Amino acid sequence: MPIQAIILLGAPGAGKGTIADDVCRETGYIHFSTGDMLRAAIKQGAPVGRQAEQYINRGALVPDNLIIEIVMQRIDSGGAAKYVFDGFPRTLDQARLLDAEFKKRGASLNRAILLEVAKEVVLQRLTGRRVCRNCGANFHVHNIPPKKSGICDHCGGALEQRPDDMEATILHRLEVFQQQTAALIAYYKSRGILARVDSSRPRKQTAADVMKLLEPPPASSAG
Numbered sequence: 682m683p684i685q686a687i688i689l690l691g692a693p694g695a696g697k698g699t700i701a702d703d704v705c706r707e708t709g710y711i712h713f714s715t716g717d718m719l720r721a722a723i724k725q726g727a728p729v730g731r732q733a734e735q736y737i738n739r740g741a742l743v744p745d746n747l748i749i750e751i752v753m754q755r756i757d758s759g760g761a762a763k764y765v766f767d768g769f770p771r772t773l774d775q776a777r778l779l780d781a782e783f784k785k786r787g788a789s790l791n792r793a794i795l796l797e798v799a800k801e802v803v804l805q806r807l808t809g810r811r812v813c814r815n816c817g818a819n820f821h822v823h824n825i826p827p828k829k830s831g832i833c834d835h836c837g838g839a840l841e842q843r844p845d846d847m848e849a850t851i852l853h854r855l856e857v858f859q860q861q862t863a864a865l866i867a868y869y870k871s872r873g874i875l876a877r878v879d880s881s882r883p884r885k886q887t888a889a890d891v892m893k894l895l896e897p898p899p900a901s902s903a904g
């Protein structure tokens with residue numbers, strides 16, 4: 682089986698991580714989040730984490746060369762698998778490099794699915810997000826509250842706010858999305874693999890719609 686992937690595209694807070702988790706739990710796809718990989722490298726004190734931390738904490742993108750290096754290392758060590766890319770690619774250069782690397786490996790990119798959500802919803806979601814310090818599970822103080830306030834349902838770890846979820850940093854991340862990532866919408870539309878899903882609805886409905894889109898589109902039907 683060749684490597685296959687779909688991309689979840691969307692602004693910070695669009696629900697990429699949440700929906701990727703739901704889809705992967707149901708389908709056997711592997712959740713591939715560059716944000717999670719970078720945060721794990723920071724936690725471990727790895728050299729790549731030390732380089733990435735300064736960018737992440739101020740809401741800027743980590744340089745493309747660093748990202749492509751960690752992505753392709755992970756893919757090459759994973760063998761044949763199906764991936765949900767969350768937060769990658771994020772620039773046109775990353776998208777073009779991914780295409781070139783996938784071509785070399787005979788891998789296929791089935792879809793780029795844009796999770797669409799209004800800015801007010803994003804702000805509400807990100808300011809209320811809480812993440813488990815231990816296992817990384819995601820909660821929201823109002824939308825997806827843990828059973829016991831401040832404690833992870835899965836492992837009992839303490840919940841904390843991400844350093845880049847302060848309002849000023851969120852606003853900067855939204856600008857960076859418009860300036861550097863939004864161009865990918867046209868890029869994947871022109872390749873005929875773009876699909877759009879309304880991500881302002883409850884997660885179950887959003888995930889169900891994404892699951893219908895895992896296979897490549899029939900010729901000339903995407904966009």
Ligand code: AP5
Nearest residue numbers: 693694695696697698699715716743768806810821824884
């Ligand atoms: P990353 O971790 O990828 O952050 P992001 O793209 O900004 O996205 P978020 O994780 O903030 O949001 P999300 O869309 O996943 O939403 P979530 O599901 O969590 O990247 C962080 C940083 O790393 C970047 O800024 C950059 O510096 C660096 N980086 C990463 N990849 C890079 C790359 N390829 N190139 C360069 N730099 C890179 O949901 C948010 C909240 O809403 C949660 O609390 C959740 O519980 C809640 N929620 C979700 N869905 C729903 C719903 N349907 N209803 C109600 N609440 C919901």
